[in-house]
Amino acid sequence: QVVGSYTIPTDLYPKETNGWIQNTDYFYGDVDGDDATLELSVGRIVGNHYEHMVRALESALNDTSYRRRQALLRSGPEGYWELWTVEARRIRNILESQSISRDRFTIIDAEKYTSRVGLLREALLILGTWGCLDGQPYQDHIDKMRDRYPTWRHWDWVENAVCRYKKLEDIPTDLAVLQTLMDEEDAKQVENARRNIGREDDDVEEIEIGYEIFDSHTDAVNELNAHVEDAMIAGQKDIVYVVRHGAPGAWTTLLVARFDETSTTHPLIWANSCLTGQYDAPCTDPKCTNEPYPIWRRDVSAPESAFRAGAVAYVGAVEVSPVNTGAELARHFFQHWTGSQSIGDVFRDTLEWGVNERGWTRYTPYIYNLYGDPKAGMPPTLAARGAQRIHVAPRNQSGPPPSTLKVDMPDYTVRTIRDADWVTLPGGYLLREEKGRPIVPYKVITVTVPAGYQVQDVTLGAKSGLEERSDLTLPIYQEEVDPIPPQYVEPTPGWYPQMDYTWSTVPNGQGGRMLFLYVYPFHHDPATAHSRFYKHFEFHLTYVTSHVVVRAVQTNAQRYALNDHDGRLDLWVENVGQGAKDAYVSVTITRVNDDKVRHAFPLRPLHHLQGLASLTYTWEPAALGSGMYRVNVTVRDTEDRVLAQASTSFYVAQEPGFTVRLPILSKKAPLSTR
Template identity: 30%
Template sequence: MIVGETRIIPAFSAKYGDVGKGDKIIEFTDNFYANTAGHEKQPELCIGRIIGNEPERLRTPIEATLGILDGTRDFNQSHALIVSGRPRGASGTATWINFNRERNRIERRIDDNWSHTTELDEPSETEWIDAMVGKDVIHLAAHGWENGMDVLHDTTVRDTWDPGVTAPLVFANSCLTGRYPPTRCLAERFLDKGASAYIGATEVSYGPYCRYLAEGFWERFDVGYTAGRALKEAKRNRMGDTSYAKYNSAIYHLYGDPKLEPVVAPPSEKDVPPPPADNDIQGPVDSVQVKVPMYEVDSYPSGEQEATIPGGDMLLVPGKPMVPCYPVMVHFPAGYQVQDVRLGEHGGLSTDSLNLPITEAAEYDLSTPPQPPDPDDEWFPSEDLQWSIVQEPDGGTTLVIRLYPFQANPSTTHVRFWDTCRLEIDYVSTSVRMRHLAVERGSVAPGETVRWDLAVENTGLKVTDVLVESVIRTPDDTIVGGLPIRRLRSVQGLATLEQEWDSGDCDPDFLTVEVSLRSLSGCLVDRRTAGVTLGRAEAVLDSVVVNPPCFEAGEGLTITATGRSIGERPTGGTVVLGVYNDQGGLIEQLSEDFTDVAPGEPIVAALPYKATLPRGQVTLRGSILYEGVATDVVIWPPTGAGTDGDLDGDGRVGLADFAILATAWLDYIEQADIAPPGGDCRVDQLDLSVLAQQWMSL
């Protein structure tokens, strides 16, 4: 569990290719803390972060969890709430998304474990607040932003929501509501008011991937199955291996104790963790007989029919039909390495005709239109399975097999499905493993040398030769560099090796060093990865300008923030402007994203804003967030050079300065508008008082 925000314990940034409208850079993710073996999507550890800007706010969710344990707060699987928001959001201008579909599917999963489930569709803000009282778990599906979702605003949660005797877990399947830097987000409001945990996204989320992540979480979360474990397993098994899946895995975070789980009193048979699922197998085994559950079909008013396999996953490829698949996990202890997986006999073939939806890679606030199916395709997917290896912290591995028993013909409505198969697994037993892999520096300049070291251990009684194969990959798995294969001779016990790669003309990017160990016969015996960033991304915010500079409440303004990309590779991030009153309270937060701004190019955000207070009672604080860090804050209105009363800049306060102020009396000259700090567009007794005090003090 991480306690504190990024100024205490920093978050990571990451880049994912082919997501939505291009590459996406995630500014804040804790996924790498959980992915100890370097896999971008499949975390090995359960992780949670306690967020809050002050120590007392950090204590609140911890105290809520302790209250569950000592019985002063309820969290006992009695009451659940599921809310679906408006398809186009509260403004009516967002991309149309059917949140009803998610509410219905989540209800079926929550209803199995919670005694009473309440559903709301498009509630008012008051109905929303009232319904969240006395609930153990709350699932919210709607358009969102940092400070709210649909008609629900964070200030309303702050001012009016009281959970009662419960300490609920809130899952917000929405964009940005978990984006805690740089100010307070909706997640923090819920935690401040007594929620025990909150699951939300730090970036814009993509459907339908995030919906399947939520379904995977609620299928698992139960007595004996903690929130951290449920989210970890949902990320590993429910979202596939595409860039979209990796991206969504990285942006959804658990804020709270990862060991949180429902408490049932009196004790029941649920206190015993459920047995492993049929598709979760302990190895080593060389063959597996699999029985795939029969698929289920949900029909919608649009005429679409969605097929799902209980306990399964979805294969989601933009422009292709949404088809269900079925994961099988085989756990191998240390000392074994899988070489190949093949589909043996399969049977139980059945056919049907279904109007499957086409996968649309849609942001939950933006969208990319679905592409029509390729008429030359016959069956999708064309392969029967895919497999991958996940390194575990104990040195073992998990073989993840994604079976594709369900296939669809994109040019017709025909589908086919088989429900039994035998899997043949080739593996080797080995006494060699990689104990350690680490890069010397996590970030290097373009053209510099990337260095790393590794430790190889042979625990066997006989010496052996080991081949070391090292390559450099980009985020889309393109190999951009590599080293000649190195042969380590007569390895026994622990051996170490240092390697280096000249980045030369390689373009700045997020790179991965992948090192594989092989036997002399070519069998893979171990593989590890380590990340390195080639080129520094950096930004600076130079100015914040308001037009018109003098305004009253109700006037429309244009706030322009101007900065620069000053690093060695393109910068992506968000320009953030906070609007504060004269008491320091946040009125509103404005933001605008930017992507791939080349070094030396300007970063400009022109944000419209309707003033709620006149100048003199408003302060703007601007910064640029990029790759897990924030620039220095720029404040508007700026404090002028004459705030000490020296209006003419001659180094002293005297009659000449008084003459400048008198000329502008009850009018506006920026030079003489020195009070309050930043000015109020009027030269009056406030400015005279400052000048007089400085004059008399000298």
């Protein structure tokens, strides 16, 4: 019985380059402080028809004893740079470390099923491409292959054919011609060598794909699909992980109704794949309509298909997903989802972890949505009680924040992966902000600032415990956004980072603020390979007591059209102390993804402020241009000391053009259409 409807609008967020991240749900979890800190675990159920969404509700209600016993890991077809097979085994190793025995894993590699023409052309592309790419990481692959297979009979041909095949279309398509250039056994050797060179110095053991060769690509795809279907039906799968290329509507047919009708499992499906979280955009890829690609659908999305297949939750990207950082996000989730927390809680914490990583995190965590029940995956005793955890800051301490803060760094670790030395700190993050700069570790220190105090400045008093070395080659940040093979980026010479620390404060949800202190103990110069690491830091905090608070900041709309000229801001400032206070208010509008001031209002004085005061500002949103913006409010005294801060955000954009209308069910509404 449908008793009403409720509109849940989609959200959008500006990309680091151009355009918008469409349909992100990230900021629905940020209900306090407008600080991108997630207090709530959010899940969305999507569907074009009531009966389709009912299946998701049934799965959520029936998921009272999530088991995490069996997993299906599926990797997509690889070219000359993809390592989907390696990534699937990384997830298997993580789950295996959590006591899921190896015999309960099913791994299906699309790479295994190929045609004769496809195998030979791909091997020739690998050899030609490796010889043509400049710089790391591909320029030495031929040499590594020679070390691995020194007696291979095709080395003379390789030397003479370098740069002959830069693109797949350069390679012959006639089988007879291809067989004069390379035979199938040698092609398999090339494929497996490429894959294992790519995983060198990794935790994944050597991979040897036992290829099944077919006369046509259609036959190969049909055999692959049959194996996937059998695997979905044969076992009670609790986890399905897919890593491959994607598009809206990709590989959905293989999810629909692929679970036995008697199955009692309702799996989590995680898609580390571009655009497979999109649910409102038609697939424009030719694969959606052209054979032999029956697994691509124009009329149904992957989240919807997952629900029809009985999944309790589905994770997918609403935009193009970077290869490396999308994989990092998935690995972090599975490392921390051990069965003691719900899928939603760990997913939320994973997104927050990504945001604190900075650099890539301004994009990657925003494009992954959780569809389905965020409470799923919780231990039965907690699930039965409907347990939930609200992520909040610690309660305000009594007394002022510390005036001196001593920070001792743990020892760093170095792990060499594919000729790059990755330096990490326990509990730390990696700085990825500037193209051409080394990726270095840093630590985030948080300090609760109780209500009534305002931090004015943080200064570095001393740093000590210097350790130096000149034998590291750190990875270089490549500003990867699109899932293309990483290209060589010339390192920028000089020390990086050039600062020892930065700091900021955000509301903590209890009237005070949280101080975030970003400490950069490790500095590196790629031109000289010289590194410096400081073990000990001492910071000094300057703060004042304040009885002034910003009670509310409100715009007259959350979204403005590109031609809107009627922007209004109302704010309320209160002095809760005894006696009047002279102050002035500074209001600026900044663009969220670059923090540049786009509009600054004149300073407004508050003479003899006592009690509550209100201020109104007007501006033209159309003059700002498309983007997401933040209103920043700062109240200062006559000595320029900060007394209070607050912010809110708004959009200027074309209407996203899509909302989801979900039926509201009465308690007596049937939850089955069968």
